[in-house]
Amino acid sequence: xxxxxxxxxxxxxxxxxxxxxxxxxxxxxxxxxxxxTFETVTxxxxxxxxxxxxxxxxxxxxxxxGWSSAQIINFQGDKFLFLxxxxxxxxxxxxxxxNKKNVKR
Amino acid sequence: xxxxxxxxxxxxxxxFILLFxxxxxxxxxxxxxxxxxxxxxxxxxxxxxxxSLFEVYFENFNTENIRYNxxxxxxxxxxxxxTGLDKVGDSFIVSIGVNPSISFIIQGLLWCSMLxxxxxxxxxIPKFSNLxxxxxxxxxxxxxxxxxxxxxxxxxxxxxxxxxxxxxxxxxxxxVYIFVMLLYYILETRVSNLINYIPYCFLLIGTxxxxxxxxxxxxxxxxxxxxxxxxxxxxxxxxxxxxxTFFWLLSRYxxxxxxxxxxxxxxxxxxxxxxxxxxxxxxxxxxxxxxYYLYQKSEINIPLLTRNLLxxxxxMVVFGVMGATSTLINFMNYxxxxxxxxxxxxFESIAGNTWRGFSASAESAGEFYGFVVLSYFLFRFYKxxxxxxxxxxxxxxxxxxxxxxxxxxxxxxxxxLIVTTIFYSKFASKISKRNLxxxxxxxxxxxxxxxxxKYEYTYLSxxxxxxxxxxxxxxxxESNYIKTTKVTQLFDDGNLESLFDIQNPGKASSMLTSxxxxxxxxxxxxxxxxxxxxxxATSILINRTEMWGIFISKYSPNLxxxxxxxxxxxxxxxxxLQEIRLDLPQGRISSLFLPHSSLADLLVFGGVIGTILIIxxxxxxxxxxxxxxxxxxxxxxxxxxxxxxxxxxxxxPVLLLFxxxxxxxxxxxINE
Numbered sequence: 001x002x003x004x005x006x007x008x009x010x011x012x013x014x015x016x017x018x019x020x021x022x023x024x025x026x027x028x029x030x031x032x033x034x035x036x037t038f039e040t041v042t043x044x045x046x047x048x049x050x051x052x053x054x055x056x057x058x059x060x061x062x063x064x065x066g067w068s069s070a071q072i073i074n075f076q077g078d079k080f081l082f083l084x085x086x087x088x089x090x091x092x093x094x095x096x097x098x099n100k101k102n103v104k105r
Numbered sequence: 106x107x108x109x110x111x112x113x114x115x116x117x118x119x120x121f122i123l124l125f126x127x128x129x130x131x132x133x134x135x136x137x138x139x140x141x142x143x144x145x146x147x148x149x150x151x152x153x154x155x156x157s158l159f160e161v162y163f164e165n166f167n168t169e170n171i172r173y174n175x176x177x178x179x180x181x182x183x184x185x186x187x188t189g190l191d192k193v194g195d196s197f198i199v200s201i202g203v204n205p206s207i208s209f210i211i212q213g214l215l216w217c218s219m220l221x222x223x224x225x226x227x228x229x230i231p232k233f234s235n236l237x238x239x240x241x242x243x244x245x246x247x248x249x250x251x252x253x254x255x256x257x258x259x260x261x262x263x264x265x266x267x268x269x270x271x272x273x274x275x276x277x278x279x280x281v282y283i284f285v286m287l288l289y290y291i292l293e294t295r296v297s298n299l300i301n302y303i304p305y306c307f308l309l310i311g312t313x314x315x316x317x318x319x320x321x322x323x324x325x326x327x328x329x330x331x332x333x334x335x336x337x338x339x340x341x342x343x344x345x346x347x348x349x350t351f352f353w354l355l356s357r358y359x360x361x362x363x364x365x366x367x368x369x370x371x372x373x374x375x376x377x378x379x380x381x382x383x384x385x386x387x388x389x390x391x392x393x394x395x396x397y398y399l400y401q402k403s404e405i406n407i408p409l410l411t412r413n414l415l416x417x418x419x420x421m422v423v424f425g426v427m428g429a430t431s432t433l434i435n436f437m438n439y440x441x442x443x444x445x446x447x448x449x450x451x452f453e454s455i456a457g458n459t460w461r462g463f464s465a466s467a468e469s470a471g472e473f474y475g476f477v478v479l480s481y482f483l484f485r486f487y488k489x490x491x492x493x494x495x496x497x498x499x500x501x502x503x504x505x506x507x508x509x510x511x512x513x514x515x516x517x518x519x520x521x522l523i524v525t526t527i528f529y530s531k532f533a534s535k536i537s538k539r540n541l542x543x544x545x546x547x548x549x550x551x552x553x554x555x556x557x558x559k560y561e562y563t564y565l566s567x568x569x570x571x572x573x574x575x576x577x578x579x580x581x582x583e584s585n586y587i588k589t590t591k592v593t594q595l596f597d598d599g600n601l602e603s604l605f606d607i608q609n610p611g612k613a614s615s616m617l618t619s620x621x622x623x624x625x626x627x628x629x630x631x632x633x634x635x636x637x638x639x640x641x642a643t644s645i646l647i648n649r650t651e652m653w654g655i656f657i658s659k660y661s662p663n664l665x666x667x668x669x670x671x672x673x674x675x676x677x678x679x680x681x682l683q684e685i686r687l688d689l690p691q692g693r694i695s696s697l698f699l700p701h702s703s704l705a706d707l708l709v710f711g712g713v714i715g716t717i718l719i720i721x722x723x724x725x726x727x728x729x730x731x732x733x734x735x736x737x738x739x740x741x742x743x744x745x746x747x748x749x750x751x752x753x754x755x756x757x758p759v760l761l762l763f764x765x766x767x768x769x770x771x772x773x774x775i776n777e
Binding site: 077079085096 | 147150180181206209262272279283286287289292500
């Protein structure tokens with residue numbers, strides 16, 4: 001739980017006085033009220049989506065849902081995978097063509 | 106045997122390495138798995154890509170309402186780990202990252218290694234073409250570009266640009282390139298034995314996660330490419346196929362509809378674009394060439410085939426049952442066996458009558474179980490295969506699977522064909538084939554009349570058209586209730602002309618309009634039943650009136666499509682072009698309604714001419730005298746079942762039909 005509180009504080013700052021976080025659940029009628037004193041914070045999700053937060057409560061709710069103020073720099077997984085495959089493909093090709101040559105002989 | 110042990114050992118190592126990301130646990134990790142409940146939803150959503158599948162599973166071992174869902178859109182860093190938690194109703198859905206780029210490599214390598222279990226044949230197949238090393242990867246790249254809408258939903262790395270920085274396409278190219286080399290190496294000495302392992306297609310389904318591609322299709326494309334190079338236009342099929350291609354390209358594709366492929370992923374076009382149509386025409390053409398190649402090289406080994414049928418059938422039931430009892434196994438089944446659709450999570454039947462278990466379709470599972478039992482019987486009866494101790498329990502498990510799928514058609518056909526086999530073998534010298542055919546047909550007609558006897562003729566003959574009318578967009582400004590009342594009234598009055606031509610012109614599909622015209626001819630031939638009436642009565646007999654009614658209301662081909670179809674595995678025009686208004690409960694309206702008859706599927710793909718050609722070749726096959734005549738029962742069993750199911754939309758049943766044709770036609774049968 002402390003982990004979560006520190007995450008919320010890192011992204012949204014300390015809770016304004018009198019504001020307590022509670023989980024609004026899946027209530028479709030729930031509306032986040034704008035807080036004019038709250039400086040807009042931009043949050044990002046894992047897929048790179050962006051959302052601007054207009055109140056601490058809204059921000060805390062988003063952070064609880066996995067959003068973060070730190071834009072996650074995409075792990076270049078595809079590049080890494082490509083390089084690994086390139087090595088495997090090269091080695092396999094050498095073996096494959098050498099094997100073919102031997103069979104021909 | 107020693108080699109088998111080595112292969113098993115190697116495969117076990119590969120499997121455990123592949124399993125590692127799902128199991129990984131770091132004791133220093135600050136993110137630990139927590140009990141899944143309402144309060145931990147936020148925790149799991151904010152600690153994505155940290156907790157592995159096994160960690161969360163063992164933390165919640167005794168919690169019942171958790172399901173594990175494959176999340177393909179997650180990046181590589183999330184592979185095997187939790188990417189989110191949602192609550193749907195009373196169930197918690199834990200999403201597990203399975204990025205398609207890495208999964209493609211992992212699944213492909215695993216399945217290629219499985220091929221090592223196939224016994225080597227003495228006949229080494231000379232020379233596979235090296236050109237395939239370039240062509241096949243490019244073909245798969247072409248699919249990714251032409252079905253970009255499908256792939257952009259599935260993979261976050263998707264990128265269709267042609268650039269050296271496009272790692273997405275480069276990964277696909279290199280992976281397929283490696284697969285081609287591996288498959289060449291493995292198949293070179295095993296291709297003639299491949300036929301005996303076809304039953305395993307029902308166990309190892311082979312659909313790549315996040316891909317609209319199946320492993321067996323890839324193999325057949327590869328073999329087909331070699332056949333094309335060796336035989337080319339010498340293969341009659343290729344000429345006919347080329348002729349049809351011209352008309353398929355004239356069919357409609359202007360409507361950019363999208364089919365998410367659902368349970369037939371891997372063997373259907375998702376998009377309705379000219380490029381994706383070309384891709385599927387090429388692929389299916391190559392697949393048929395591949396089947397021809399396989400047919401030529403195949404060496405049937407009856408005892409081996411029997412074992413494989415029994416093992417595959419019983420394992421399919423066992424894994425289905427295990428998946429229904431454990432959510433973890435259910436997820437693993439989906440991933441490692443390449444299921445099109447996640448297996449059932451309970452033993453409860455759908456709508457009270459079917460249990461599909463491991464398979465995406467209860468009907469095709471029932472057909473397979475029935476096929477296993479029938480072929481075992483035929484092999485014992487005609488080929489005198491030796492009885493093994495384990496045959497009985499395996500058969501028992503398969504029969505249990507057949508019972509659970511509740512496929513009445515499969516069970517009754519099985520019984521009829523077994524009785525006919527015994528009867529025919531006893532009296533073969535006294536009864537001619539023609540008399541047997543007449544007796545069987547008469548039996549079916551009398552049986553149908555007895556079943557349908559309680560209905561009056563008008564009801565039997567028009568019910569299918571009535572059902573189709575109820576699902577059509579007739580009276581678009583009226584409610585479904587009023588539409589039903591008006592349609593019923595006009596059907597009762599026999600005033601179909603008023604219903605379709607005067608009150609609802611242009612609202613019904615072209616198929617419904619044509620069938621109504623055939624049903625109400627200006628000139629009737631006495632004592633010859635109307636074809637629409639026969640189909641309608643048959644649909645009532647086999648409980649297909651609703652499904653075929655929906656098909657008729659949905660399918661609205663133009664002139665070219667009527668005669669030549671939309672092209673192989675093109676469902677978009679059928680599914681989306683005709684505006685309909687289903688007369689079904691709200692919960693079922695958004696369901697996928699496939700035609701529920703492989704003949705109807707053929708009509709969509711090949712049109713009237715294509716369907717007639719296939720029927721012609723089927724009749725020719727039955728009339729042809731072969732060494733193993735009795736295996737025609739297997740073809741008959743499958744074809745009759747296919748008439749009421751969409752089995753040709755799945756890879757397994759298509760290969761099973763191919764196997765039964767090879768069994769019937771091939772002379773070189775290895776026996777005990």
